[in-house]
Every structure is written in structure tokens, then in C-alpha cells.
Amino acid sequence: MGARPEVVRHRTRDLLSAAAAARLLTALIDAQAARGEAHVVLTGGSMGSAILASLGDSAGLDAVAWDRVSLWWGDERFLPDGHPDRNETQNRLALLERLPLDPTRVHAVAPQGSDAGRTAEDAAADYTRQLASAAAPGEPSPLFDVVLLGVGPDGHIASLFPGRPELDATRHSAVAVHDAPKPPPTRVSLTFRALQHAREVWFIVSGSDKADAVARGVRGDDVHRTPAAHVRGEMRTLWLVDEGAAARLTGH
Numbered sequence: 001m002g003a004r005p006e007v008v009r010h011r012t013r014d015l016l017s018a019a020a021a022a023r024l025l026t027a028l029i030d031a032q033a034a035r036g037e038a039h040v041v042l043t044g045g046s047m048g049s050a051i052l053a054s055l056g057d058s059a060g061l062d063a064v065a066w067d068r069v070s071l072w073w074g075d076e077r078f079l080p081d082g083h084p085d086r087n088e089t090q091n092r093l094a095l096l097e098r099l100p101l102d103p104t105r106v107h108a109v110a111p112q113g114s115d116a117g118r119t120a121e122d123a124a125a126d127y128t129r130q131l132a133s134a135a136a137p138g139e140p141s142p143l144f145d146v147v148l149l150g151v152g153p154d155g156h157i158a159s160l161f162p163g164r165p166e167l168d169a170t171r172h173s174a175v176a177v178h179d180a181p182k183p184p185p186t187r188v189s190l191t192f193r194a195l196q197h198a199r200e201v202w203f204i205v206s207g208s209d210k211a212d213a214v215a216r217g218v219r220g221d222d223v224h225r226t227p228a229a230h231v232r233g234e235m236r237t238l239w240l241v242d243e244g245a246a247a248r249l250t251g252h
């Protein structure tokens, strides 16, 4: 079932990005205080990199033991290593390349053309193995401290798009996606099973073009129509939105 959605509104996109970054910084610090490490799932898209860029401007950046942060991706565009459209590439440029991360804890999806990325299916299978190897015994994936998710105007999250068969791939942790409506067409995505294995899920959404999707996501909707409505954290589900994205919300 997961935690009931909570909405936090910010006046502007920049305030949303800065506030989400501050929230993430605190969440990482708290996770490490409690458990010695932190597992975070990053998101692609413009908000994903905006939050990392805001984090990079934070005076508290060094309060996190970055060598004990495990980074994962909610989805990846299936492109060659270093391609500018890869979420990993964009996130590294936004901040990650400047952090003292432990490379063994940075879990990128295999790039197209690598040994593990012969096909998107191979890359998804490899990622499933990576997730399982970092999980508690018997679990398919780590219990993520925070899963960050951007949301598309159609209500997609990660690379789980409305009406697509991947929405029903509940036996897997990661799947290949072909002919995605958002370019590039070929992707690898975590499934609902993995995305929901999280203490907290945070949706970070900016812009009036997302207002309908946000309203359906917060209110609840059929999973095949609004994938974002189907992901909740075990302890907390946050919708972090600017005023444009909140335009169709009532009572929040």
C-alpha cells in the first residue's frame, strides 16, 4: 500500500530544486547516521540534474560521507557510454564527477555496446543482478533510502509509460523498454517492484504541463493511465512541486 502522498509546494522551479536538494542532503546525513550508508535512486530528466546542481551549491555538501553513498538510476537511456543524452552522463556533469564517490557504489546501467549492454535486455538483466547483489538476503533489491522520480506530462515515471507492458513486469527489478514515447526510444527502467522497495519516494515536478499528471498521481488513478499514481514509499511519499505543477491540486 505504502505511505499516503504528501504534497509540498514551492513558489518557483528554482526554489523547488534548491529545497529538494536541501531535503536530499539531510536524508543522506540521517541515513548514514542511522545505518552507516545511504542508497539513493537518481532520476533522469531536467529536474534530476537540476537537483544535483543545486546540491553542488550547498554549503553542507561535505557533511555527507560520499564514499558511503550508493547511487542507482531509476532509468537510463540505452546509449553508448558517455553519450550526452544518457542520464548518467548528465548527472555526472551536474555534480557527480566532483564528488569523492566510491566508484564501486556508483551503479550505472550498462551502456549500449558494452559487454553487459549487448542489448537493452542484457543491460536490464545485468542491472537486476547488480540490484540483487546489493540487497539483503532474499530481497531482489536494496531498500532504498530515497527514490527520486521526475514525472512526465503523461504521468510516466522512470521509463514506465502509460499503457505499456513494462507496467506489469512485477517479477523483475529492471526491464528493457522499446519504442518509448519520450526519446530516445530504447531504455532500461526499474520496475514498480524495485521503485517501491524504498523508505521514501519523492516526486519532483515542475511546470503547468504536468498539472494534470500531478493531480492524478496524488489523487490516485489507474496504473496503466498514470504510472506515477502507483509508486509509494514504505514510510513516506512526497510530491515536491512548484506552483505550475500544483495548479490542478485541490486541498493541498
Ligand code: 6PG
Residues within 6 Å of the ligand: 043, 044, 045, 046, 047, 048, 074, 075, 076, 077, 087, 149, 150, 151, 152, 156, 157, 158, 159, 182
Ligand atoms: C528520463 C527520465 C524521465 C523524466 C521525466 C520528467 O529518462 O527521461 O527518467 O522519467 O524524469 O520525463 O522529465 P523532466 O523532469 O525533464 O520534466
